[in-house]
Amino acid sequence: MTQNVVSMSGGKDSTATLLVAQAREVPNLSGVFADTGHEHPETYEYVRYLERATGVPIRWIRADFSQQIARKRLFIDTVWREQGVPDIIVDAALAVMVPTGNPFLDLCLWKGRFPSTKARFCTEELKTTPIIEQVMLPLMDQGEMILSWQGVRLDESHARRIRLQGTGACVKAVDEVGGGLFNYRPILRWTVQDVFEAHRYMGIKPNPLYLQGMTRVGCMPCVNCSKDELAQIAARFPEEIARVREWERLVALASKRGSATFFPTANDPMASPTDAISVETHGIDRMVEWARTSRGGRQYDLIARIPADDRCSSAYGLCE
Numbered sequence: 001m002t003q004n005v006v007s008m009s010g011g012k013d014s015t016a017t018l019l020v021a022q023a024r025e026v027p028n029l030s031g032v033f034a035d036t037g038h039e040h041p042e043t044y045e046y047v048r049y050l051e052r053a054t055g056v057p058i059r060w061i062r063a064d065f066s067q068q069i070a071r072k073r074l075f076i077d078t079v080w081r082e083q084g085v086p087d088i089i090v091d092a093a094l095a096v097m098v099p100t101g102n103p104f105l106d107l108c109l110w111k112g113r114f115p116s117t118k119a120r121f122c123t124e125e126l127k128t129t130p131i132i133e134q135v136m137l138p139l140m141d142q143g144e145m146i147l148s149w150q151g152v153r154l155d156e157s158h159a160r161r162i163r164l165q166g167t168g169a170c171v172k173a174v175d176e177v178g179g180g181l182f183n184y185r186p187i188l189r190w191t192v193q194d195v196f197e198a199h200r201y202m203g204i205k206p207n208p209l210y211l212q213g214m215t216r217v218g219c220m221p222c223v224n225c226s227k228d229e230l231a232q233i234a235a236r237f238p239e240e241i242a243r244v245r246e247w248e249r250l251v252a253l254a255s256k257r258g259s260a261t262f263f264p265t266a267n268d269p270m271a272s273p274t275d276a277i278s279v280e281t282h283g284i285d286r287m288v289e290w291a292r293t294s295r296g297g298r299q300y301d302l303i304a305r306i307p308a309d310d311r312c313s314s315a316y317g318l319c320e
């Protein structure tokens, strides 16, 4: 029997992919949503809405790093001490090195750092691997053939297009992974207009975050988020920035260097190579300050780019 499983993020492309599968009336259709623990509440609500509105069951899964954290505790307590790391740092790391149940935070505690554009281990650890281990492999063990529907589009971003076209296999709409598992990308060549037209045609509203200045839906913020998007997030959802601020404090304690900023200081145009880096001086608040500035990062925008209230703002022209 063939199982049709759509990987859902709560974003426009995975939603359009689900809608294509539904319109084609494929058998055994379901969705899987890998909850990173770092999504906006409206995205969680939207995934629930999608299940209700389409009638397609969406399974929620989460990565679990409790074993990795247990091994890291042992490593800190033995190897760090043998290496002469001061007791005050070892004890502080051990105090925070306990599973919180939040996948994104637990991943960063385990690694002692946040992911970045150059070290984007988050996608694999929080989404790809849990989906394979918790959903695909059990189905394959039962002898099922699986079509894994993925909302990948070539024109999503220039960087992604380069990446995809650089890997011959990924640019295809279908490829065989093995063991009865196939990846299927039905909207690979769609434009963003096609994506929102599919929403409209099927009577499904887009994730409301697209009406609140967000160009992409995913982690809040994503390590790849743009300057404008960070400014929008800070203006509209300060509680998300506060959460990242607290996570920086915890992950810094779990780090041997005693510092771990959400955005790498290499991306901070105001940082100097001679700066002593700390969460207090180079953390999320400083990046938010920079995001509020005009091009070049030295002057504050005199023309307010960011609405101070919840006015509609859509990069895709979705506001009425």
Ligand code: SF4
Residues within 6 Å of the ligand: 036, 115, 120, 122, 123, 126, 218, 219, 221, 222, 223, 224
């Ligand atoms: S949305 Fe961004 S931060 Fe979240 S897993 Fe994907 S790349 Fe990482």
